[in-house]
Amino acid sequence: MTKPDPEAGPAGPETRKGRRGRPPKSEGPSGTSELILDVAEDLFSKHGLHGVSIRDVANEAGVDTALLHYYFGTKLGLFDAVFKRRAEILNAERLASLDAYALKAGDALTPEGVISAFLQPLVEWGEKGGPGWKHYFALISQANANPVWGGETMARYFDDVIRRLIELLRLALPGARDEDLYWAYHNLSGALTLTLGETGRLDRLSNGLCRSGDLRLAYANMARFAAAGFRALCARA
């Protein structure tokens, strides 16, 4: 993370550059703090917390480093803010999607249906949410692989939805032992994490036969794969 980038374009309208003090009211689509979050999200998702300096973020966003401290306090505060921003939206939609499916399916819950409902908001945000959501997913993917702060962070933000998911899977797989349900979820979680990363690894390995950017296909295959896995793990004496 060291890009000089000394003169990135004509620097916007009337080259207001280095001008100190509060800027005149602009009708821009979203505030400066959102812009900073977008940039930080992008960089953190690619290089991790320690791979990005606040100078990197400030330069890329075209603001002074002091402004990041003004809004977010510390570097860790910025990171947390990035993590939190979309978590709430995502969790609300995933819970709603699961509840809607449970209501619709009544007694006829299937593992495929539950898992698809769980994944659906990810597909939609990934496809229609713009690049910010893809960066966010990649960030989650990295957090899930981190043994130090990852576990705690993931638990804090996402355990509620996951418990609801497992609850519905328990209904869809009557007689399943809880232990097996959790182990099966562990495998699904790993597959999901890798998909969220969109690292392009599969594209290269398959010589272009599979495109990890095809989210709809990726998630459909994951639901089918995992549903079969759940059945196999949970249907034993």
Added chain:
Amino acid sequence: MTKPDPEAGPAGPETRKGRRGRPPKSEGPSGTSELILDVAEDLFSKHGLHGVSIRDVANEAGVDTALLHYYFGTKLGLFDAVFKRRAEILNAERLASLDAYALKAGDALTPEGVISAFLQPLVEWGEKGGPGWKHYFALISQANANPVWGGETMARYFDDVIRRLIELLRLALPGARDEDLYWAYHNLSGALTLTLGETGRLDRLSNGLCRSGDLRLAYANMARFAAAGFRALCARA
């Protein structure tokens, strides 16, 4: 990564501390460069490349930072050396395990068998290889989630074994389309990555019902889960 640790114990025999020059021949089990690699492996696996300074490694290993440059040149050179050290051992064993299974099974290859053979060396090293191997696995897990250098690194070190795995799975699932085989592998790879991390996430989520440290169980469940997934994905028109 900032630990003071000003006086970690009595500093060994006769407190040879700050003593300059080549040390007298010691009958220690392995050389200083191996010790440095062990420490670096541990720290990198927990905090990532950018989360660890060469001073951190040097302090933890009880040597001067200049010694790391003497052995490994740059920080990246140290990281690569850590990555490479065990990759060769692991790959040789995984290929041998797959070949042995192919020979034994003849025409009666099963997905469970192939996947178990693929996973077996991981179980054994994880159980009997000491903490170094666990740190190494966690490092791989993080590399696999990294979108920048992870994909290239993983491909360089591990693609050979993976191609052999898919080849055998193709034989075990006659009629499967290559595209489906790759997508199924993608899901297995994700599950494996998460297991390798041993982040303790499942332990907490299941309130202690599942212990991610139980490698034998984790890998047995993964093989069963993934084999069913492969069948489900590959057995369609």
Added chain:
DNA sequence: ACTTTAAATCATCGACCGCTGAATTAAACG
């Protein structure tokens, strides 16, 4: 109109970063 507050830059501080050249000590080699 005056005051207060919000939003921004500037200049800088002390700490830490990766890395290097010189010195030192002991082993290996002849």
Added chain:
DNA sequence: CGTTTAATTCAGCGGTCGATGATTTAAAGT
């Protein structure tokens, strides 16, 4: 035994890091 080479610490260089206090500008409140 003398020379070369391997293994180590020391001292420090130039650069970057996260963070802060002072200052400036414009909006908001009264």
